[in-house]
Amino acid sequence: MVDSPSEYSTTPCTRQRLKNGRPPRTKRTRQSITSRSGSKVRRSILGDIPENKEIEISTPKTPRKTPKTHVKNLTASASKRLDSGAKIPCSPLEKARANLHLHAAPKHLPCREVEYKSIHSFLVRKINDELTGSMYICGVPGTGKTATVKRVIDSLNADLLMKHSFKFVEINGLRLANPHQAFSVIWKELTGETVSSSRAQTLLNDHFSNKKVKELSTILLVDEVDHICNRKQDVVYNILDWPSQTGSKVVVITIANTMDLPERVLRGCVTSRMGLTRLVFKPYTFQQLQEIIMNRLIGNSSFDPDAVQLVARKVASVSGDARRALDICRRAIDLVKSEDESQLITINHVNQVLNAILSGVRVTAIRCCCLFEQFFLRALRDVTSSTGIEHSTIDSVYTQLKTICLLEGEELPNEQQVLMMAYRLRDSGLTFLEKKRWDIFRKVSLNVSPEDISYALDKYND
Secondary structure: OOOOHHHOOOOHHHHOOOOOOOOOOOOEEEEEEEOOOOOEEEEEEEOOOOOOOOOOOOOOOOOOOOOOOOOOOOOHHHHHHHHHOOOOOOOHHHHHHHHOOHHHOOOOOOOOHHHHHHHHHHHHHHHHOOOOEEEEEEEOOOOOHHHHHHHHHHHHHHOOOOOOOEEEEEEEHHHOOOOOHHHHHHHHHHHOOOOOHHHHHHHHHHHHHOOOOOOOEEEEEEEOHHHHOOOOOHHHHHHHHHHHOOOOOEEEEEEEOOOOHHHHOOOHHHHHHHOOOEEEEOOOOHHHHHHHHHHHOOOOOOEOHHHHHHHHHHHHOOOOOHHHHHHHHHHHHHHHHHHOOOOOEOHHHHHHHHHHHHOOHHHHHHHHOOHHHHHHHHHHHHHHHHHOOOOEEHHHHHHHHHHHHHHHOOOOOOHHHHHHHHHHHHHOOOEEEOOOOOOOOOEEEEOOOHHHHHHHOOOOOO
């Protein structure tokens, strides 16, 4: 160790004082110093160090790659926001709007008791007897297909009389970047491991074809199965082939919006593996839609019964989609809240909402598009919904467009025609296009909401 600071050699400038009483800054020099271990260490020192002094120097520590995080004290307003949590609806209109939200589905789904019993009895028999099988569920969007299946699964999980347990795995074709990604998602749900699609396909085939006794049955729900029907149809074929393997103990439930998907799209070898068990969810009638809405408004008198009936009749005459009916009711609530919350929602408010939907500039522009331009918008909406990313490439939209044309029975346009569609939709203000590229990998995004596309392709004014 250094004995005394006086042993450092100083220069005349170090004895000078500035006007403010502070010493001048001393220039640092680099010096090679030999440590006890014999290694030379470069150190910054003040001035010169006598050669006869032995200095004990430890090896410098490696600096942290990630600096320590400092927790900041919350301000009073921030603490108040954290403590307050989500805003709890207090007025009757706010409570009604919360109950009409899609995520506020009741435990008991009205108007689907028959379909519920069919799915429940099918799964109970397969699980208790340790059998394999498959069921195909079809119906137009918004008819409660997925919600009913999930209610059955919740009921089976809570049923203490079940002889055997099971593992539930769910995938959605709309949320996959490509059809083969289904294998990766299924394998991760089963084992928690993340592997490539090709590797997952091999592992799943080995898993379900292995005759070794499996402890649990597997219920596999494939929602939006029509979106994983690629040209080769190898993905759907592999999934539907698992129940045919001895000892696989897997039950596959496929859901699609296309009523005649097996006959019109799938090949014979795939259709044969889909099985004979089919369940059709018919569109809701206006009485059923009225019951669904009133079921969510129990104890709330914000709606005139005639207004609810008008919503139910309008939606039932077009699609029977319960989600559309709930959305119109929520828009009517927003309209009344902007005027006077004490008002009762009447037929006039519902008509204002319907007129606003139908007479919107963007909705009108979408309706004026040709058939394939509407297909392009639908494909872009589906890709955006599945990836959760605002921008997509025309190439990815083209892939989804192939599926739509296949389902609609229309001839697929070529890439040049798709590029021209994208330019026309850009010129009409319905989409945005990247300026730097001019090929099929050019980025494209919607300039309208997904709801505008859905409403434009419906016919509430009929």
